[in-house]
Amino acid sequence: xxxxxxxxxxxxxxxxxxxxxxxxxLPDCKIYLVGIxxxxxxxxxxxxxxxxxxxxxxxxADILLIPGGPxxxxxxxxxxxxxxxxxxxxxxxxxVSVCSGSLLLAQAGLLDGKNCTTHWRRKDQLRRFNVTVKNxxxxxxxxxxxxxxxxxxxDMALYLVSKIAGDKIAxxxxxxxxxxxxxxxxxxxxxxxxxxxxDKFNK
Amino acid sequence: xxxxxxxxxxxxxxxxxxxxxxxxxLPDCKIYLVGIxxxxxxxxxxxxxxxxxxxxxxxxADILLIPGGPxxxxxxxxxxxxxxxxxxxxxxxxxVSVCSGSLLLAQAGLLDGKNCTTHWRRKDQLRRFNVTVKNxxxxxxxxxxxxxxxxxxxDMALYLVSKIAGDKIAxxxxxxxxxxxxxxxxxxxxxxxxxxxxDKFNK
Numbered sequence: 493x494x495x496x497x498x499x500x501x502x503x504x505x506x507x508x509x510x511x512x513x514x515x516x517x518l519p520d521c522k523i524y525l526v527g528i529x530x531x532x533x534x535x536x537x538x539x540x541x542x543x544x545x546x547x548x549x550x551x552x553a554d555i556l557l558i559p560g561g562p563x564x565x566x567x568x569x570x571x572x573x574x575x576x577x578x579x580x581x582x583x584x585x586x587x588v589s590v591c592s593g594s595l596l597l598a599q600a601g602l603l604d605g606k607n608c609t610t611h612w613r614r615k616d617q618l619r620r621f622n623v624t625v626k627n628x629x630x631x632x633x634x635x636x637x638x639x640x641x642x643x644x645x646x647d648m649a650l651y652l653v654s655k656i657a658g659d660k661i662a663x664x665x666x667x668x669x670x671x672x673x674x675x676x677x678x679x680x681x682x683x684x685x686x687x688x689x690x691d692k693f694n695k
Numbered sequence: 696x697x698x699x700x701x702x703x704x705x706x707x708x709x710x711x712x713x714x715x716x717x718x719x720x721l722p723d724c725k726i727y728l729v730g731i732x733x734x735x736x737x738x739x740x741x742x743x744x745x746x747x748x749x750x751x752x753x754x755x756a757d758i759l760l761i762p763g764g765p766x767x768x769x770x771x772x773x774x775x776x777x778x779x780x781x782x783x784x785x786x787x788x789x790x791v792s793v794c795s796g797s798l799l800l801a802q803a804g805l806l807d808g809k810n811c812t813t814h815w816r817r818k819d820q821l822r823r824f825n826v827t828v829k830n831x832x833x834x835x836x837x838x839x840x841x842x843x844x845x846x847x848x849x850d851m852a853l854y855l856v857s858k859i860a861g862d863k864i865a866x867x868x869x870x871x872x873x874x875x876x877x878x879x880x881x882x883x884x885x886x887x888x889x890x891x892x893x894d895k896f897n898k
Contacts, residue, residue, distance in 0.1 A: 504716070506712050506716035509713075510709065512709075525742075539715065611873060612873060629875070642716065643872045643874045643876065646846065647877055647878055650880070660892070663880045666879075666882050667885065667888055668844075670814060670845055670847055670884065671846045672843075673832075673850060673878065674832040675853060675874050675875075677862070677869055680870060680875030680876070693871075
């Protein structure tokens with residue numbers, strides 16, 4: 493199984509590494525980290541991950557994964573990247589995104605008329621496309637699955653494994669990463685926090 | 696705030712990137728990725744992350760974080776690393792671990808007589824030390840916090856932020872990574888799955 497993850501500058505590391513940790517456990521799977529150039533890409537804080545392949549070298553994938561991050565906005569007008577995403581999507585069994593990665597799928601036209609989601613701070617931006625934005629942790633519409641913000645990539649990846657390999661395998665992967673979450677607060681979603689806290693994000 | 700994370704070959708990427716994503720949001724914080732050598736270290740599946748500094752170049756830290764992974768066993772007899780951990784711990788406000796990283800803290804003598812935890816598959820190994828192993832998502836004992844397996848580093852890091860910067864800041868960080876987990880199964884802990892599933896891990 494060929495899994496292709498798009499790298500770009502100012503990606504969010506956890507968007508990428510959450511699903512990476514889960515999907516890598518699939519048997520006979522190989523993950524390709526792919527960028528416009530064969531170079532190191534930096535996340536928001538400077539974590540450098542090398543793209544082993546350029547997008548020119550990758551023609552197909554079983555799974556295409558687009559992580560999010562502040563850098564996604566720099567790609568929304570990049571015809572080379574958008575054309576590549578459309579081409580790869582023609583070959584995929586699954587096309588998935590985490591966080592603001594769904595904006596790139598939307599810009600490529602892959603979410604037209606579909607249900608989807610994104611990071612809570614990006615929902616208004618995603619609504620500008622011809623899509624129905626849901627308040628879910630992840631949304632499947634056909635072969636496309638879009639996840640909510642950052643950490644939601646872990647839940648989405650486990651769900652994807654259940655679709656590919658069955659519930660028992662997905663449960664074993666969940667146990668392997670001891671994903672029995674106990675966040676210290678019940679505040680991980682904007683409907684769970686006071687308005688003053690949301691306002692601080694917009695300052 | 697100087698945060699030092701130890702890199703080594705066969706680290707688990709999510710052990711590192713979960714807390715990395717959370718702790719990096721602290722104001723005036725800088726994360727140092729540190730290895731025995733200044734080189735790229737590979738995780739279990741080949742993800743390469745560069746150590747910017749060697750352990751010889753780092754003399755102190757506000758937070759020392761030891762991630763886990765299969766490679767931790769290769770360090771348990773490494774006197775240079777153990778001595779460095781003991782030295783750095785003398786300067787820290789917090790010394791923390793994720794997953795099997797706690798074994799390295801134990802081997803360095805830092806968990807003597809303390810409450811702690813680790814990945815569920817490593818608990819018997821940790822019990823061989825003079826420690827009390829708890830079945831908790833993360834365990835604080837004084838300035839030491841040890842987290843359970845892999846994904847538990849996210850919960851631990853948010854808790855640590857609440858101790859450093861207060862609950863409101865920690866809640867904002869949790870909201871920023873949209874950590875409102877909804878795992879597809881309730882099976883992330885060994886007490887939640889049938890024995891047959893646990894047996895498969897030992898095959």
